[in-house]
Amino acid sequence: MRHATFRQLKVFESVARHLSFSRAAEELHLTQPAVSIQVAKLQEHAGLPLFEQMGKRIHLTAAGAEMLRASRNILDQFREVEETLAQFKGVSGGRLNVAVISAGDYFLPRLLVEFAGRHSGVSINFDVCNRRDLLAKLAENQTDLAVMARPPVDADTLNEPFAPHPYVIVAAPAHPLAGKRRIPLARVVREPFVTREKGSDTWTSMQEAFGPRLQELNVAMEIRSTETIKQAVIAGMGLGFLSAHTISRELRAGSIAVLDVQGLPLVGNWYVVHRSGKHLPPVAQAFKSFLLADGERLVTEALEAPPPRRRRSR
Known part of the structure; x- marks a missing residue:
């Protein structure tokens, strides 16, 4: 292990934490092949496999679990040195x-x-x-x-x-509800919605804003990307519930409209x-x-x- 590098340990720790080469690549702003190469080099130094494939998922081997513990200790020591020098x-x-x-x-x-x-x-x-x-x-x-x-x-x-952090309901400018005043929430939930995934901050805020009526929501599509939700709303695929901070450019361009819904915006x-x-x-x-x-x-x-x-x- 004397030839292992700090970079290899950092890449390995990210893959081990996510149990995913693609998510580690995204976090480290690397390509997936670059991540795979760094992990392969570390395995060569270790002389043992650090991951094993079971179905579509990867798992740490016993050697990989020990390497993860050691890697985190080393990375923590480097962070402590950085923080001390920053003082x-x-x-x-x-x-x-x-x-x-x-x-x-x-x-x-x-x-x-x-x-x-x-x-x-x-x-x-x-x-x-x-x-x-x-x-x-x-x-x-x-x-x-x-x-x-x-x-x-x-x-x-x-x-x-x-x-402050306001959440609003948005629609395409040509939507029948755009420009209406004081729209009841009961009316809005009948419309198809393009939403963030359950468990996201946006979905949790929707639960607070809609209350019991969330169960009535007509979810047409669930999307993990805010940008994709905006494009879907602009295309007329449904309404969206989004942070107001994410739509200022579209509001300025007139490509999206904020609906005047009773009880909204929800401001956290x-x-x-x-x-x-x-x-x-x-x-x-x-x-x-x-x-x-x-x-x-x-x-x-x-x-x-x-x-x-x-x-x-x-």
């Missing part, structure tokens, strides 16, 4: 590690540019992922800060709101989240303070056509 650098020259759920990808880059402009020399490691992967990154100390709409309630984290919050026992590096603490002080203004500016705030989520 000497302070904010300027520090490295900010932040991850966000997919809806936040529509505004967080703008905030990161603003923050970096205030602190010269800051480097940024920015990752966009779904809720499950984001919570895993927090639990495994792979990110300093997480930006999310619904922080975990059963984890040892500090969760602080910094900006964006949260900055980190492990409660984590000692944040100066640059992460500075970015957290930046979000708490200026995040609401900057996020609101990113939403170019914000709907009126009528009801806050519980």
Whole structure:
């Protein structure tokens, strides 16, 4: 194992955590063949298979489980060294590690540019992922800060709101309900809907917005991609329930319409989240303070056509 590299260990840990070469490639911004090559090289160094194929799924071998334990120890030690060195650098020259759920990808880059402009020399490691992967990154100390709409309630984290997060029902501009006023929710649920998958933050917000009427919802299609949902709505395939922060470009272009539904928009919050026992590096603490002080203004500016705030989520 003396010739194994840090890169190989990092790639292997990602594959082992996801039990998927494709998801590891997506997380690490590599091609799947590149991931496979790095794992194959590590297996050569180990002299033992680290994964085994059972049906369509891969599983860790006993040797792979031991390699995973050792890899995480090594990666944690490197992170500790990075954090210690960051203390000497302070904010300027520090490295900010932040991850966000997919809806936040529509505004967080703008905030990161603003923050970096205030602190010269800051480097940024920015990752966009779904809720499950984001919570895993927090639990495994792979990110300093997480930006999310619904922080975990059963984890040892500090969760602080910094900006409102409205959800709306959208339609194609030619839809019969577009332009109508005070549409009853009972009328809306009869329309076909294109929705995010169950378990996503958006689906959970739908449960809150629709209440018992969610059982009446006419789900025409379930899609994991917000961008694909928008295109389906624009094409007239159904209504959508989306974060208002994801549709500002379409609203400006007039290609999508927000329906005036009674009781909506549902307004929750964006949260900055980190492990409660984590000692944040100066640059992460500075970015957290930046979000708490200026995040609401900057996020609101990113939403170019914000709907009126009528009801806050519980």
